[in-house]
Amino acid sequence: MRMKYKIVGDSSCDITKQMEEDMNIAIAPLTFTLDGVEYVDDDNLDLENYLRKIDQSSNVPKSACPSIQDYLDHFEGDHEWVFGVTLSSELSGSYNSAMNAKTMYLEKYPEKKVHIFNSRGASTMEVLIALKVHELVEADEKSFEEIVDHVEAYIEEAKVLFVLDKIDTLEKNGRMSSMKAKIVRALNLKLILKATPEGEIDMVDKARGSKKALTKMVNSMPKVGTISKDKILAISHCNALERAEYVKELASELYDFKDIIILKMRGLSSTYSNEGGIIISF
Template identity: 45%
Template sequence: MSYKIIVDSCTDLTEDMRKDGHFHVVSLTLQVGEKSIIDNETFDQARFLRLVSESPVAPKSACPSPEAYMELYKGEEDIYVVTLSASLSGSFNSAEVGRKLYLEENPHKNIEIFNSCSASVGQTLIALKIQEYAKLEKSFQEITRLVHKFRENLSTKFVLENLDTLRKSGRLTGLKAIISSVLNIKPVMYGTSEGTINKLDQARGIQKALGIMVESVVKDVKNPESRIFAIAHCNNPARAQYVKEEVLKRVSFKDCIIVNTAGVSSMYAGDGGIIISY
């Protein structure tokens, strides 16, 4: 069977995935003040981060249209879609609407849409798992079942360098943001099974916060020898390398990948942010 893996642009792809013809990206649009930025191969992270730091309002994202998904549903017989958490974006709903409309005219197609309940490298790992099973020539139904099971056991966590975006978006009061800034408090966050964001812990200083995140991996990971440890960084490869080394000292993962955040993930993580998934 021929297959295609469609991901929205919050999925932070490795270079190998970008070169692989099975992967196709649907772009979200970022809005910073009056400026609109398409989250595609032209995305300039440095410019985006500068615009965000200079803007008094929080950046926003707009999900792809159903038509954008429908265009990519053409071609291959088996179509798999991985989207940003439905709790954070309308991307999943757009993909679903597009599927319904497309199947009215093409009822023979197999199209499965995975709400990642995650973001960034959480989506990356789901996409890689789909490809792993496709290469084993498993059926569409079996791949769908196995990947949903994989997603249920996926963990995503992150550490933010600053709270400006959360403050500007109203998700954190100005007073808390000021106190956190003065005291150098760094939150350690995690994605829930429903795809929402909660605080795991906090620490004074980025290194201590990263240490808490590393220890949480050691405590809760199951069967690491069969899992990939994925790290996304926003403009800080040295910090990503530090997390990799600290985790792999303690846990024997099957593999580890490091990627730089694209547009949507850069918006969520902020300059210096680190996202992990396993």
């Protein structure tokens, strides 16, 4: 008999409302502060207005991870198993917050089982992890521990690539010097980047113009990770549906994935990708 379970992610997990309902997943929102104004990364966030404020400001939004109590509240319920999925521990305190909540929750409910997955990424990576957990639990063929081991192995080999249309946030937060940013803009260069297991950002390639960059990103996938008909390709975009659809179409022509899904970024992913950004995981 399948155990009752719950998946809890933070708001870097760019799932759709339909996924939330179908997968019994709850989202603990991060919050941002920009120029003295606080924004909560939930369904009430006016993303268009928030992105406009980022463009107009010389500052970078400061993010705060969900609190321990936020996670504890979401862990509650009549389920035996809880799976948490968080931003990379190198990028945010969300993982540590969830781990502290796990300790407190198990003190109250020692008969239950909880595991927190460090996504070692964000956005589409968290979505794929949540989908994998859901798939394995619903199959009702593995124990809690076997599911955890399987998903941790899945995280080890999954990859994240992205193309930024704007480099404003990279420049504002010091990840790119103003001089380099000027050159990138002057030459209309678009950067193809990847997330490392350590939470760093490495450049894979560059191209002039967004379409060429997206094409290079898709073409680079076999060099970066493993393509398999058992895998899902997740594509998330920041107000760039046409670009996401182009990536899906090209990937469909070149590779054999089990499924290719398109998602819309929430606030956290949009903060760092900026308008026009595309993130993929596979």
